[in-house]
Amino acid sequence: MTAKIIVRDVRKRFGRKVVLGGVDLDIAAGESLVVIGGSGTGKSVLIKSILGLIRVDSGSIIVDGVEVTALRGAALAAHQAKFGMLFQGGALFDSLPVWRNVSFALPRSEGAARLKAAAIDNLARVGLGPDVADLRPSELSGGMQKRVALARAVAARPEIIFFDEPTTGLDPIMADVINDLIVSLVRDLKITALTITHDMASARKIADRIAMLYAGRIVWQGPRGMIDISGNAYVDQFVQGRADGPIAIPVIPA
Amino acid sequence: MTGLPHDIVGVLRAIGRFVLGGLASIGRVVLFAGRAVAHAALPPYYPARLIEQIIVIGWFSLPVVGLTALFTGAALAQQIFIGGSRFNAAATVPAVTVIGIVRELGPVLGGLMVAGRVSSAMAAELGTMRVTEQIDALTTLRTDPLRYLIAPRVLAATLVMPFLVLVSNVIGVLGGFVLATTRLGFNAANYLDRTMSFLKTDDIVSSLVKAAVFGFIIALMGCYHGFHSNGGAEGVGKATTSAVVSAFILILLSNLIITVVVFGSR
Numbered sequence A: 001m002t003a004k005i006i007v008r009d010v011r012k013r014f015g016r017k018v019v020l021g022g023v024d025l026d027i028a029a030g031e032s033l034v035v036i037g038g039s040g041t042g043k044s045v046l047i048k049s050i051l052g053l054i055r056v057d058s059g060s061i062i063v064d065g066v067e068v069t070a071l072r073g074a075a076l077a078a079h080q081a082k083f084g085m086l087f088q089g090g091a092l093f094d095s096l097p098v099w100r101n102v103s104f105a106l107p108r109s110e111g112a113a114r115l116k117a118a119a120i121d122n123l124a125r126v127g128l129g130p131d132v133a134d135l136r137p138s139e140l141s142g143g144m145q146k147r148v149a150l151a152r153a154v155a156a157r158p159e160i161i162f163f164d165e166p167t168t169g170l171d172p173i174m175a176d177v178i179n180d181l182i183v184s185l186v187r188d189l190k191i192t193a194l195t196i197t198h199d200m201a202s203a204r205k206i207a208d209r210i211a212m213l214y215a216g217r218i219v220w221q222g223p224r225g226m227i228d229i230s231g232n233a234y235v236d237q238f239v240q241g242r243a244d245g246p247i248a249i250p251v252i253p254a
Numbered sequence B: 001m002t003g004l005p006h007d008i009v010g011v012l013r014a015i016g017r018f019v020l021g022g023l024a025s026i027g028r029v030v031l032f033a034g035r036a037v038a039h040a041a042l043p044p045y046y047p048a049r050l051i052e053q054i055i056v057i058g059w060f061s062l063p064v065v066g067l068t069a070l071f072t073g074a075a076l077a078q079q080i081f082i083g084g085s086r087f088n089a090a091a092t093v094p095a096v097t098v099i100g101i102v103r104e105l106g107p108v109l110g111g112l113m114v115a116g117r118v119s120s121a122m123a124a125e126l127g128t129m130r131v132t133e134q135i136d137a138l139t140t141l142r143t144d145p146l147r148y149l150i151a152p153r154v155l156a157a158t159l160v161m162p163f164l165v166l167v168s169n170v171i172g173v174l175g176g177f178v179l180a181t182t183r184l185g186f187n188a189a190n191y192l193d194r195t196m197s198f199l200k201t202d203d204i205v206s207s208l209v210k211a212a213v214f215g216f217i218i219a220l221m222g223c224y225h226g227f228h229s230n231g232g233a234e235g236v237g238k239a240t241t242s243a244v245v246s247a248f249i250l251i252l253l254s255n256l257i258i259t260v261v262v263f264g265s266r
Helices: A043-051 A073-080 A098-102 A112-125 A142-155 A172-188 A200-206 A224-229 A233-240 B006-041 B047-057 B059-085 B090-131 B134-140 B145-183 B188-198 B201-227 B232-263
Strands: A005-014 A017-027 A032-036 A058-063 A083-086 A160-164 A192-197 A209-214 A217-223
Touching (some): A005 A043, A017 A043, A017 A217, A032 A200, A043 A058, A043 A083, A043 A160, A043 A192, A083 A142, A083 B134, A098 A142, A112 A142, A160 A172, A172 A192, A200 A224, A209 A224, A209 A233, A217 A224, A217 A233, B006 B145, B006 B201, B047 B059, B047 B090, B047 B145, B059 B145, B090 B145, B090 B188, B090 B232, B134 B145, B145 B188, B145 B201, B201 B232
Parallel strands (some): A032 A192, A083 A160, A160 A192
Antiparallel strands (some): A005 A017, A005 A058, A209 A217
């Protein structure tokens, strides 16, 4: 079966810094793939490249059989309409109430009352009551903002959803709540999901399959159950959280 | 082969890099302006966003523009009276004040004041949206950021600035009138009669054309620098400064060009 998303030899550099050095990745329809990797390894650049928010230097990105790197204008907008995305910081619009944020991608022609009702339905999916709908994002806690952002990401029922560090900045309990919500939303709505994270607890819970990005390349990928017996020195060091190993982090001695 | 000394090559290289960088920046701004205009012209439209921006740019700028015009008009009348008295031309106060205000000071000072208030606010707001990924979020929510964020701002500023400058001109002339009739001994009816007789349609039209151009520049600079800001809070700060400085320079440059084109051959 052809994968829903196919990434082949994708390269991207910013100035002299090579961020993606030839990434290869396949994501099947309905699959939940988690890409793990340290900070600054190019995880965010990878998902923004697939979305068409960043132009890659070379390589191929195919979504539903369409080459994304060649898309422009209306064709690119149609491609982007397939996606929902949960941004690391939520990226909620400060100037709009919660219900307008959640219903933002829905057609305005439906009218304010129906949009608000749809927003309240989606808020219920992430465990938030209707009383939240009229609040401003700045009036919410970090965990609530993440849940509102999650409701917004799925409101338009995207075919594919990207989660950018979904548990960053949350306490362990709230992080687990978010993980559970992601699992249930992806399963119930039959969405293809790509998550990038360095939170291993999150990866173990969300993923069908895990891939590790290091130095701009995928150094290992396999089923979630194989992560602890991957036999890959990079994965082992990352999963075990060890300072010593092949992943060198330069630290100048005091 | 004898080559140029290394230091001369270095200087030439630096000059070349500076010139190319400048041309590239101009090209980027022109492309951005073209895209902003195209997005403002084509649907979907966001009328609520346009009205919101008209209120923010026009209505909320009225106090600062009005006060600037009032004080400048009064000061201008006083200076013309003092200068004119040196060669028995104090009676020219109404004529010179109205021409000075309508042709130059009304649109230019109004433009600069609105640029200080609006360009900076636009750059700061859009820059913050950029660094907090709200602009990327718009794209993933089936909304074109240029259409939703940029087009209403550019259109609103271009439409509303002529009205602001019209009000500014009236208040500026009023400032001169009040000072001249209360402190300089001018007769009120006579002052108004001389003001109206010297004011020509061309003066008003050029004033409003300048205002529309300045409005476009103000929004364009605020949007361009905010939309392309990066690097967190420091980047937003730089974008805000760049927006105001570039808007000021472009307003003064375009004012000179319009003045030379409209009045240069008379």
